Amino acid sequence: MASTMLWASRAASYLRISVFHRGFSTVLKDLKYADSHEWVKVTGNAATIGITDHAQDHLGDVVYVELPEVGAAVKQGDSFGAVESVKATSDVNSPVSGKVVEVNEELSSSPALVNSSPYEDGWIIKVEMNDAAELKNLMDSEKYSKFCEDEDSKH
């Protein structure tokens, strides 16, 4: 998908036409979502975090992922790392507060996993949460889908 999008982008550029992103994004039911387009999968006190399909689609081909150190503290809403896509670095913000217990080292050699598998192989960090009550500040899949539709329709 990423290479297809790249070809389409280059063809569009040669023809000097705008490239439009897809009209829809995949949203998974069992995840929680932040308004900065990160997802979190919670199992007990453990949280797996990544960016959504909507985000990766809008960012373009990811060429680099800046990962935090294991053991670093993260706070809900604050940046913990970044992704680079073509000319831009974009902050990735944590949907929950806690401590980083694992980072996805695969992304160092295969950053495009964020594009091709944003909810599975493209996960970015795993966190031991310190305040499960914060989850209520996040959106469920239905609200997030609506949020994305509203955001895209305004532009």
Next chain:
Amino acid sequence: MPACIHELFVEFIVSVYHRHHHTYMHAFGIGLTGLVVALGYLMKQKNHHISLPLQLLLPRRFGITDSSFYVCGPALKDIKGKSPSLKFERRKKNTRPGILVRQLHIEEQLLRTSSENWCIINDGTNDPTIVMGFSGKPAELLEIESVLHDQVPVIRRFTGGGTVIVDHQTIFVTFICNKETVPDLQPYPRPIMSWSSSLYSKVFGGIGDFHLRENDYVFGNHKFGGNAQSITKNKWIHHTSFLWDFDVRNMAYLKLPKLAPAYRSARGHLDFICRLKDYMPRSTFIDKTVEAAGTQFSLRSLELEAVVTCSETEFRPSTRFLTNEELAAAAAAVSEQQLGLP
């Protein structure tokens, strides 16, 4: 029977109104709506920068006697929509690469800690300096041996994008905006790039077949402007290095990048890039850029000291020089890899 002509006329008007008042009311409503829409359009055309504040910074000397800064920054939003006046101060050219790092530190700090919108226009440095993007790998992008031999400074900046070698001929233009500042603009790389292109289209106005091509500013298919961005939760920065002129010898420090745009078609540096000075006088370019910014923002001046000293956060910028040791280690790692050594 009416007693006089005017009574007859009034009776006629009243009778017509009673018969056709619905039609008249509809026509009146449509006409009034049209008038309001037309007035609103005209006002928007005339005052389209009302809602977009941009302050102007008066540059501050950083202890260097001949630094060069055009700076304009955003204005505090005036609820009544009045635009404050614009002031500029021209500084002389930079002499040290340290000023370039300081410039990038300021930009990064404004992005991370300021709630205002900014535009900064700056000249380059006297000494050629290499500026790599966020994830740039020196061994892939630079002729490290030559860089080390000639002691060319290498900076890693906080924004994405590729590698440039800048000198006193380069012009830098930076926009730092809150994500809701530009109406209908999604805070993602491609929309921001497209917005910037439309702004510069006003600057070049058809000169030299200017357009945005795969994230580069080109005349025809020759690049003269490189772009880079950084996007946070609530703000974004888009900055451009314009090749006003360049010394061909400096291109020898750069390798052909692996991730090159398709339109480059494997052309060497000198066949790929062109000089902005061949298309527009320097002062005209800067004036027209400010003018273009003024069509979308209301510009206001501010003392740079106030910006720098008012920062209440202990901000640590990520932009920095790469050391000789880092560059040498990068070169050594590649050599070992090529030799098949662990």
